[in-house]
Amino acid sequence: MSKQEILQKAQAGDPDSIEEICSATWEPVYRYIYARVQNRQEAEDITQETYVKALSWTKKKRIHPKVWLSFLKRVALNIVRDRWRQNQRRGVNTCIDDINPEQSAVSDETDEYALRELIETALDNISKEQRTVIELRILQGYSVKDTAKVMKLKEGTVRVMQYRALHNLAEILNHYNLFRGE
Amino acid sequence: MINTEKKISDYIDKLNDGQKPAEHDHSINTPEMEKLMDTVRLIRRMKEPDLPDAGYSKRLAKNVANQLQGKRVGEPNNKIKRMWFTGAGSVAALLLIAVLLNFLVPILGRTNIVYAMEQAYEDISAYHGILEVVEVNGEGKERLQAVREVWANKEGHYFIRELEGTSKGVITVNNGEKKWQIRPDEKQTILFAAFPDPYCFTFELGSEVNEVMNASETEVIGDEVIAERAATILEVTPQGGEAYRIWIDKKTGLPLQRQTTMHNALQYRLTYKEIEFVNAIPAEVMSYQLPEGYAEIDNNPEQIVNDVHEVQMLVGFVPLVPYEIPESYVQDKIAVSTGNVSKITFKTKDLKNTVIVLQGKADGVFEPATNAVLGKIGQNTAEILSPAGDSTGILSGGSYAGMAGISTIRWQKDGYEYAVVGNVSIEELVQFVGGITDDEVVLPQTVSNSAWMPQAQVAVDMEIEENEQKSIDAGHIPWKLDPVFVAHVFANVQACPEGIQGDYPIPYESLKAIYNDGTQAIVEVSGETPVMRVYLEKLVRQDNTGIWTVTGYDPKPASDE
Numbered sequence: 001m002s003k004q005e006i007l008q009k010a011q012a013g014d015p016d017s018i019e020e021i022c023s024a025t026w027e028p029v030y031r032y033i034y035a036r037v038q039n040r041q042e043a044e045d046i047t048q049e050t051y052v053k054a055l056s057w058t059k060k061k062r063i064h065p066k067v068w069l070s071f072l073k074r075v076a077l078n079i080v081r082d083r084w085r086q087n088q089r090r091g092v093n094t095c096i097d098d099i100n101p102e103q104s105a106v107s108d109e110t111d112e113y114a115l116r117e118l119i120e121t122a123l124d125n126i127s128k129e130q131r132t133v134i135e136l137r138i139l140q141g142y143s144v145k146d147t148a149k150v151m152k153l154k155e156g157t158v159r160v161m162q163y164r165a166l167h168n169l170a171e172i173l174n175h176y177n178l179f180r181g182e
Numbered sequence: 183m184i185n186t187e188k189k190i191s192d193y194i195d196k197l198n199d200g201q202k203p204a205e206h207d208h209s210i211n212t213p214e215m216e217k218l219m220d221t222v223r224l225i226r227r228m229k230e231p232d233l234p235d236a237g238y239s240k241r242l243a244k245n246v247a248n249q250l251q252g253k254r255v256g257e258p259n260n261k262i263k264r265m266w267f268t269g270a271g272s273v274a275a276l277l278l279i280a281v282l283l284n285f286l287v288p289i290l291g292r293t294n295i296v297y298a299m300e301q302a303y304e305d306i307s308a309y310h311g312i313l314e315v316v317e318v319n320g321e322g323k324e325r326l327q328a329v330r331e332v333w334a335n336k337e338g339h340y341f342i343r344e345l346e347g348t349s350k351g352v353i354t355v356n357n358g359e360k361k362w363q364i365r366p367d368e369k370q371t372i373l374f375a376a377f378p379d380p381y382c383f384t385f386e387l388g389s390e391v392n393e394v395m396n397a398s399e400t401e402v403i404g405d406e407v408i409a410e411r412a413a414t415i416l417e418v419t420p421q422g423g424e425a426y427r428i429w430i431d432k433k434t435g436l437p438l439q440r441q442t443t444m445h446n447a448l449q450y451r452l453t454y455k456e457i458e459f460v461n462a463i464p465a466e467v468m469s470y471q472l473p474e475g476y477a478e479i480d481n482n483p484e485q486i487v488n489d490v491h492e493v494q495m496l497v498g499f500v501p502l503v504p505y506e507i508p509e510s511y512v513q514d515k516i517a518v519s520t521g522n523v524s525k526i527t528f529k530t531k532d533l534k535n536t537v538i539v540l541q542g543k544a545d546g547v548f549e550p551a552t553n554a555v556l557g558k559i560g561q562n563t564a565e566i567l568s569p570a571g572d573s574t575g576i577l578s579g580g581s582y583a584g585m586a587g588i589s590t591i592r593w594q595k596d597g598y599e600y601a602v603v604g605n606v607s608i609e610e611l612v613q614f615v616g617g618i619t620d621d622e623v624v625l626p627q628t629v630s631n632s633a634w635m636p637q638a639q640v641a642v643d644m645e646i647e648e649n650e651q652k653s654i655d656a657g658h659i660p661w662k663l664d665p666v667f668v669a670h671v672f673a674n675v676q677a678c679p680e681g682i683q684g685d686y687p688i689p690y691e692s693l694k695a696i697y698n699d700g701t702q703a704i705v706e707v708s709g710e711t712p713v714m715r716v717y718l719e720k721l722v723r724q725d726n727t728g729i730w731t732v733t734g735y736d737p738k739p740a741s742d743e
Contacts, residue, residue: 013247013250015243018250036223039200040231116227119224119225137194138226139225141198142298143195144195163186170218173224
């Protein structure tokens with residue numbers, strides 16, 4: 001069965017075809033969403049919503065299997081943005097019907113790599129102690145209590161240092177224009 | 183500001199725990215808070231995402247299919263649940279918070295310590311330690327079993343010298359090129375193949391870290407000082423297995439001691455009494471030298487050759503060389519081993535992964551192992567085993583059988599038999615298969631609903647199944663890992679419900695696996711039998727250590743009996 005046939009059967013609700021499509025593409029889609037929401041619970045929710053919306057959309061319009069993955073990412077990005085907008089009560093929802101699947105390429109690994117470089121540079125520009133707090137708390141997932149133990153500080157001091165570090169990082173990252181509402 | 187400090191800290195904790203923070207659902211955040219949250223999420227992009235469990239893809243497909251079948255398209259079920267929850271009011275919310283406070287605290291601890299251990303292992307290159315093995319009986323009496331000096335690195339190379347115990351003086355080394363064991367009592371040095379290596383010394387740190395990361399549950403249960411080092415005690419429950427404990431060094435973040443579950447009134451405690459982390463294993467302990475007066479016994483006779491034409495001179499055919507291999511690999515060596523089998527070895531540049539492509543002349547009809555997953559390469563059946571099992575043909579001899587982490591794909595075509603073996607995933611092996619054949623490689627897909635329709639259901643008691651899984655883990659009833667064998671016993675019990683006396687009335691040869699995707703299998707029974715098909719599933723654990731359970735069957739129609 002060709003990819004196009006699988007896609008068509010999936011649109012018609014065929015469970016085996018849906019499973020085949022999900023199995024082949026869920027990970028890059030999930031990773032793409034996770035990068036933006038940074039928690040598994042929400043990433044799983046949005047991934048599900050993405051497939052439902054994307055497959056519903058393709059009932060109305062034809063999509064080439066070659067652009068299927070980038071189309072999924074575009075749908076996912078719109079859902080994420082809509083959620084942010086709804087939460088902030090500003091702007092209007094993106095209409096999925098407006099998406100042109102042939103022009104759905106979204107930021108790829110190269111962008112992600114460049115982003116990481118900028119974040120690394122930002123981390124280099126805060127004090128050593130502030131960087132350690134950020135590394136322990138955010139990158140290594142330590143609790144405030146464990147971070148305080150490792151750094152031999154009081155828990156309150158860790159929170160203050162963490163707040164200041166994030167403030168400084170936000171200033172630097174804002175300078176790089178990295179807050180794009182994603 | 184104090185409030186923001188606390189809020190952003192709680193936000194970080196929530197994300198660290200994989201939970202959706204409440205702030206993502208409400209519009210009550212100040213612009214400052216929004217910017218700080220954005221910053222936290224941006225920084226978290228530096229780390230690998232928390233991926234869902236192995237069953238996620240199937241669950242996702244099922245949920246999507248359900249929603250597409252006209253059930254509130256575009257509004258996931260869990261969203262509906264959350265709306266109900268909000269409506270149910272704050273009492274329910276408070277109750278939930280109370281419950282979560284009880285349960286989440288240990289989970290938070292678990293996530294952090296396991297993650298920290300994984301990171302700590304990432305940061306080391308090699309280690310040198312003194313490992314003590316102690317046997318403890320049901321009365322708590324201890325007996326020193328062994329003390330060994332260990333050098334090991336992350337490429338799987340090691341040097342083990344037995345300092346105390348029954349094997350005192352024995353040295354076992356694998357330097358990646360070859361493996362040897364020096365036995366002073368026998369004045370012998372035995373040579374083995376460096377890969378695959380069935381002996382991974384007990385309490386190897388990489389395996390320990392992997393096991394903890396893949397456990398179904400981990401819980402911090404206390405602190406203790408071990409070998410003069412402060413350690414956190416972690417109770418680890420493998421999926422479908424029995425809990426054991428490890429002590430994690432608070433300073434290094436790495437395992438220091440492991441205590442097995444008590445089995446038959448015996449348990450084992452393994453402790454690194456000393457351990458240091460080094461850049462590399464010293465070259466002098468990894469170089470092969472036959473001690474004076476020792477005999478050399480080669481258990482791995484294979485002749486290294488320069489190219490495939492030299493192979494042809496030795497075995498009479500030019501072996502196929504993969505014309506395309508994954509980028510991270512390079513060809514390591516070409517050899518001819520016993521049975522005139524060509525053996526081309528590929529290794530990743532970091533030397534961590536090895537894949538061997540074997541080719542020999544086909545000898546008889548292709549018979550896949552009964553516990554193999556069956557795929558197709560072109561029109562030919564492919565035997566897929568992960569871990570490697572009791573294959574016949576080109577993989578016979580059992581040199582790969584049962585090795586954790588080793589997978590194999592074997593098939594025949596045009597008078598030749600091929601196998602691809604490696605300490606990598608089946609998907610990676612398939613890339614090598616694709617390099618030597620243009621035939622399509624088809625891995626088994628989940629059985630379709632129309633094929634999985636047992637006419638009779640078999641009631642399953644999960645408690646019994648879980649206990650049987652534990653028996654398997656302890657080394658008993660290994661036949662439960664073979665779906666054909668399980669189906670064989672089931673069919674015979676159906677044939678003789680009053681009890682089997684003497685030989686089984688339905689011979690094992692009458693059964694054939696017609697479908698096996700590793701988690702579901704269908705076995706067909708021929709000849710004089712009341713059962714035509716047996717349907718089996720791995721209910722307790724879905725990997726290769728999981729037992730098979732009969733969940734349904736097709737009885738033979740009355741007119742056929």
